[in-house]
Amino acid sequence: AAARPAAIPAVQSADPSVGSFSLVSGAQISGPSSLAAIVARFAADVETDSGVALDLVDAGARSGAPAISVEIDETGLASVALARGLRADGRDLRDADERYGLEIDSTGIRVWATTPEGIHRGLTTLRQLITSTTTAGVVELSGVRIVDGPRFAWRGLSVDVARTFHDVGTIKRVIDMCSLYKLNVLHLHLTDDHGWRFEVPAWPALAEVGGAGALGDRPGGHYTQADVAAIVAYASERFVTVVPEVDMPGHTQAVFAAYPELAPEPSPAAAQAEAFGLAIGTLDSDRGRTREFVRDVLAAVAAQFPTSAWIHVGGDEAFGMPDEAHAAFVEFAVSTVRDLGRHAVGWQEAARADVGPEELIQYWIEPTQLEGMFGANSDGAIEAPFPPEVMELVADNLAKSFGDVPAALAKGASILVSSNRTLYLDRPHADAAATVEQEATRSRVGLPFYPPATLREMVEWDPVAETPAIESDHRIGGIEAAVWCETVTNRDDLEFLLLPRLAGVGERGWSTHPTDWNEYVVRLAAASRAWNRRGWNWFRPASIEWP
Numbered sequence: 001a002a003a004r005p006a007a008i009p010a011v012q013s014a015d016p017s018v019g020s021f022s023l024v025s026g027a028q029i030s031g032p033s034s035l036a037a038i039v040a041r042f043a044a045d046v047e048t049d050s051g052v053a054l055d056l057v058d059a060g061a062r063s064g065a066p067a068i069s070v071e072i073d074e075t076g077l078a079s080v081a082l083a084r085g086l087r088a089d090g091r092d093l094r095d096a097d098e099r100y101g102l103e104i105d106s107t108g109i110r111v112w113a114t115t116p117e118g119i120h121r122g123l124t125t126l127r128q129l130i131t132s133t134t135t136a137g138v139v140e141l142s143g144v145r146i147v148d149g150p151r152f153a154w155r156g157l158s159v160d161v162a163r164t165f166h167d168v169g170t171i172k173r174v175i176d177m178c179s180l181y182k183l184n185v186l187h188l189h190l191t192d193d194h195g196w197r198f199e200v201p202a203w204p205a206l207a208e209v210g211g212a213g214a215l216g217d218r219p220g221g222h223y224t225q226a227d228v229a230a231i232v233a234y235a236s237e238r239f240v241t242v243v244p245e246v247d248m249p250g251h252t253q254a255v256f257a258a259y260p261e262l263a264p265e266p267s268p269a270a271a272q273a274e275a276f277g278l279a280i281g282t283l284d285s286d287r288g289r290t291r292e293f294v295r296d297v298l299a300a301v302a303a304q305f306p307t308s309a310w311i312h313v314g315g316d317e318a319f320g321m322p323d324e325a326h327a328a329f330v331e332f333a334v335s336t337v338r339d340l341g342r343h344a345v346g347w348q349e350a351a352r353a354d355v356g357p358e359e360l361i362q363y364w365i366e367p368t369q370l371e372g373m374f375g376a377n378s379d380g381a382i383e384a385p386f387p388p389e390v391m392e393l394v395a396d397n398l399a400k401s402f403g404d405v406p407a408a409l410a411k412g413a414s415i416l417v418s419s420n421r422t423l424y425l426d427r428p429h430a431d432a433a434a435t436v437e438q439e440a441t442r443s444r445v446g447l448p449f450y451p452p453a454t455l456r457e458m459v460e461w462d463p464v465a466e467t468p469a470i471e472s473d474h475r476i477g478g479i480e481a482a483v484w485c486e487t488v489t490n491r492d493d494l495e496f497l498l499l500p501r502l503a504g505v506g507e508r509g510w511s512t513h514p515t516d517w518n519e520y521v522v523r524l525a526a527a528s529r530a531w532n533r534r535g536w537n538w539f540r541p542a543s544i545e546w547p
């Protein structure tokens, strides 16, 4: 395969240009004052990743041409299609145009776009080219003219901060990874059975009691309002929108620990399922102060996450809840989100409710995948480590919710592609690790009932082909990976599942080119220099030749 420029995601179009340019520390970069903050962040990132220290100069004050110039311009960008889908910040696709141009020749380097976000994407490509070619402090960049832009407008990562609490510092590292691979959405799964991770002023016990623990004996914690503001600001500076999720009406054991009045009566079925790690027992919109709770919680999350046009209301795995009550609950949550002036996202189970063009359905699994997880016996029945009654709940939920997706699409809802097969980063790594220590982590981290996946399988696929019930890009709102943290005990484990896979998520969300593995590994290996310099913990397959 022909070598593409050493960037991930792959750029849409690159033409060779004559000559090359060598960049050394002290080289000047300049742009209009409106882009000064973006240029300064780029220079800081380049220094972190490659050791090359650029000199920021004022466009007016400099003498002679700078090595790198940055400008607002639209030359040649129309040759790349505008992104499809939805923006998490609610902006119009043209107002938030991410397309950019990047040209390197013997006279210097030029980056241009029509928006600050486009400039940030272009500089991110340049940062990768610099990092991947630096040897002994000298960067020799080949001449090239790139015009590039994303396939999908929503390119996300969902992080489970409930099963394991990840502190603000860890979340900032994850935002840095997202930004490096041109992902522009960080979805925080803020609540689950094992923990509640943000403050709701009218219901203080949610964070204080519901957030005190985590899965097993892991430490708990929650984000104060100041923490949330710090995360949202850090993400915004890197053109990442933070979309909050409050998972309801299932996955709410932490709510019941804090406010037992909202909990259902204990049942024998719940006790049985619990022995297998499955929570039965859901919120019910007709029980006590539940509606007031939902309104207060959604208002709090809307206030604390002002940059997101979307609020995720969960809706998944409401085991044991009658369909009608589940639909009514989701409809109440969706209409509350609408009243707050936002749009609702729900996991595919939410497709059962009356949703329409304003909503986004997050597709995560199709029923035959259960067979891959647990295997089928000779009669085709699924063999599971659970008793049949519990397995039936799981299989039923998947079959029904998957079956409801086409109706939601027909009513105009969009689909957020999060196929468990290709986008769940908590599948165990299948490649053999390069070291004994990594081999030990590999056998521990990742959900044991998922078939392990190779890096190659996680990057060589197509979002349309992967998503049943759609035939083109048009119904796709975006793509989003998810990392669930049942087996993730700390930051190192989290990063071990994120890298190198997250680079592949960026590739699938951004590039329209199918990925050729042999060509991709060349770009991937070069990318590891930045991971090492940043001290990120990453999984190192033995089969790849890392620098």
Ligand code: TNX
Binding pocket: 316, 317, 347, 364, 424, 426, 447, 484, 485, 486
């Ligand atoms: C299913 S995905 C869940 C999560 C688990 C995950 C493990 C979804 C909407 N619900 O509660 O953590 O599988 O991959």
